[in-house]
């Protein structure tokens with residue numbers, strides 16, 4: 494069997510002078526496109542899962558079944574490419590966090606992140622966030638780490654804190670210091686507000702790897718992969734890049750049809766469209782095992 498995504502992620506994490514870039518994907522199609530672009534790692538966004546699977550805003554409406562089903566879809570497409578998956582709050586108390594962790598690991602997720610927002614959570618780049626106490630947060634993290642260890646799984650556990658916005662940078666740092674004590678593998682200080690804060694975070698937590706969440710139009714200054722690497726981040730995710738790229742053009746195309754009756758897009762055509770999603774490989778597989786349905790349809 495080929496290397497698992499989790500093992501591959503561990504290898505990438507151990508590669509010196511390397512920043513892992515994980516484009517945000519929100520469904521099977523976006524994952525296919527990111528894989529075809531050569532991504533070495535994918536990030537399954539919770540915001541995007543809410544939007545694409547449920548048509549809802551990032552307000553913690555997608556829960557374990559939605560997230561797990563999306564994660565399984567994405568990990569199954571190219572199992573040796575690591576998928577880092579958003580696990581929000583873990584979807585309940587420690588018992589529920591344990592269940593989430595187990596299910597994610599069984600679905601082939603390479604790393605998950607658990608945060609300290611209340612269950613009625615929201616995107617980390619919106620205002621009005623509330624965090625649970627440190628004790629509640631640490632119980633979530635310990636539940637994830639203990640479950641992973643008891644399973645003997647390779648999946649990494651990343652601690653995210655949302656404390657920066659309302660409790661301040663110092664509290665966010667203290668929370669993540671405590672997270673390291675809980676045995677997590679990497680840290681995610683959400684919505685860092687300046688490059689200075691980014692540098693401080695990386696310095697304070699070294700050698701524990703730190704993830705940078707680059708949200709287009711969000712609270713953290715836009716800096717790109719090169720700068721993030723210079724600062725010392727180990728992981729770079731851009732969760733909503735795919736959604737940002739798609740929403741306006743889609744809106745325009747639908748509007749043109751509804752309002753003007755014209756189908757305006759640069760046509761790719763059905764065959765080439767399906768090729769993005771493995772048409773040729775699926776047909777070749779069918780033929781190789783003696784299936785008769787697709788052999789003549791190339």
Ligand SMILES: C[C@](O)(C(=O)O)[C@H](CC(=O)O)C(=O)O
Nearest residue numbers: 538539540616617708732733
């Ligand atoms: C990382 C994140 O949790 C996500 O769901 O992808 C979001 C991203 C976003 O809403 O833009 C976040 O809270 O930062």
